[in-house]
Amino acid sequence: MAFVEPMDLDERKAAILRAVVEEYIETAEPVGSQRVARTRKLGVSSATVRNDMTVLEHEGYVTQPHTSAGRIPTDLGYRYFVDHFTKEGALRVAHQRAVAEFFATAHRALEDLLHETSQLLSRVTDHTAMVVGPQPEVAHIRSVQLVTLHPGVVLAVAVLSNGAVEKFTLELPDQPDEAQVSATAAAFEAHWSGCAFNDLPQLAPSGDDAVDALARGVQAGFAQLVGERPMEMLYVGGTSRLAAEHESFATAESAAHLLELLEHQVVVVSLVRNLLDQGVSVSIGSENEIEELRDCAIVLAPYQVEGEPAGTVGVLGPTRMDYRLTIGAVAAVSQQLGRLLTRVD
Amino acid sequence: MAFVEPMDLDERKAAILRAVVEEYIETAEPVGSQRVARTRKLGVSSATVRNDMTVLEHEGYVTQPHTSAGRIPTDLGYRYFVDHFTKEGALRVAHQRAVAEFFATAHRALEDLLHETSQLLSRVTDHTAMVVGPQPEVAHIRSVQLVTLHPGVVLAVAVLSNGAVEKFTLELPDQPDEAQVSATAAAFEAHWSGCAFNDLPQLAPSGDDAVDALARGVQAGFAQLVGERPMEMLYVGGTSRLAAEHESFATAESAAHLLELLEHQVVVVSLVRNLLDQGVSVSIGSENEIEELRDCAIVLAPYQVEGEPAGTVGVLGPTRMDYRLTIGAVAAVSQQLGRLLTRVD
């Protein structure tokens, strides 16, 4: 409830706000004026702190859970804290080393890499982590292959330039013979090589009915893949931390709700939207448009492959999180992941 | 605490035990003698029920959370219930239809299918569901392909007979040219076609250094895939139900522990071990060797592809679950999944 246009705080008020946020993050208990006056060397008495706190409350930075309790940061308070006191994220040395080591020794398929990246980020931050895969729209076809699994059942496989493999099975009423299948595969290979996966050109009909049926099936199958599936894959690591953090949330069910959101990949929308920004961006509580994220903060950073923004890494935790550590971790992981993908990709 | 060798219960005691289990499953509260005498038409008074209950308690089928409270089933009690009163699982019509419809319209890649199967099973049972993919040891190579992503970076792709695709990226110090790569691919394709994925024969050296380096890399890469990764993929659906069920568990953290177990795929071991059985098998509380599953029950059924046991589907929930419904759902899904994979596979 900001009664006043949010303005810059004078130095002492800022320090007090900072103290409230930091203490509250650490102890999870409302912070009183004495505590601030004692632990911080502000050189003023608790009464002065109290006065400033009333102002901070009027301006909407802090609030009281009830009369005669200490202060708790509001979303606006966290926002001020993030904007002013976390310019550079701080990452513990052990964590820095863990991240560096991980990316130095990672040699896996893209999916595995992203999955394990999410687990790494979760481990470092102690929160649930998300990794959105590179947008495959920028990926190009490297190879198309048709493999007959059983008579009448063909597996279509496309290898993309980013190392991803897209595939689907196709059931055909009239069973093309092996020669027809490989001819079709060769035709696709020739026509699609280098094409963007999300804009595959039509293949000219060959005149052979069985072949054309197969070709139509393949074409339709990939078109469906592009269309229906949100192609950015979402990898979530450390979901258990969500359940463990339930104390930080209002109700116990809210944790379950969040898990559900993640499982249904609802959050992706919000992730992609925020992708506009370049550096680390933080979304606090009510700043999130999704109702269930009211008590959560999301720390995001896009990663760049070959200079182009490709995907996003992020952390989902309670608003009461260690922003400096989280921001540092997200920044480090997004950079390293981008670098690794640029090299290997 | 069974003081007596577990014996068959007389009809009335069995009915009382059944009543206790069913009522407790429904209400989650200790069941008293009056409740049993009233709701069930046993034709006896609560005093008689009380007497029988003492016997049931001595024999270890039920227990009291504290003196002067109703009875709660023990693991042994659930066991008796499952063995005697759930011979045929019961599935609601709406659920039966949902399962049938799902498998009638499923046309996706293997991974997607298994993943969505786990979500289906979770939705039907209202618990966390697990699907273990077909063991790829029985899968055979259908196609091997090497795709140059960048100079010096090759993606090796193997298509298996079960529709799975295994792949990894390979970085080569000396960059083979396109002709060498395709020659190597052709050689692998020729030598490995039809071979079991877990037992790939060595390729004879060609004499060309660059080609042999590439071949060794590919060989080693697949060998590593076979060796290091637990090849049965585990798909977990409905993790949010675990968090929602936290009331059923002793501590709130235990739900987080379970999530962690699932994420690290620890449960797989126990799943594969139980795969011996043919039909639906139920593992209740302390029957599970894993400490964290002390308050959980696992309902499992293998599914068969072409007559051979291939993988497992299962449900993880609190010991206080609706066994009839769960068993019915697991049985139905395992059968249908097996049938679908036999057709398409």
Place this chain on the structure above:
DNA sequence: CCTGGCACTCGGTAGAATCGAGTGCTAACA
């Protein structure tokens, strides 16, 4: 503008009283 002092608020905790569902036991009964 800061500070010490002071009355006041109110959540949290501890203890006492009470309630009631449920038990075990015993005696009577078929």
Place this chain on the structure above:
DNA sequence: TGTTAGCACTCGATTCTACCGAGTGCCAGG
């Protein structure tokens, strides 16, 4: 011998009360 009614007893859960104390707002003096 098995069943039932009656009864004293147990003990978790709930309610009420009193009380403590951290914290606040405000005021008067430096």
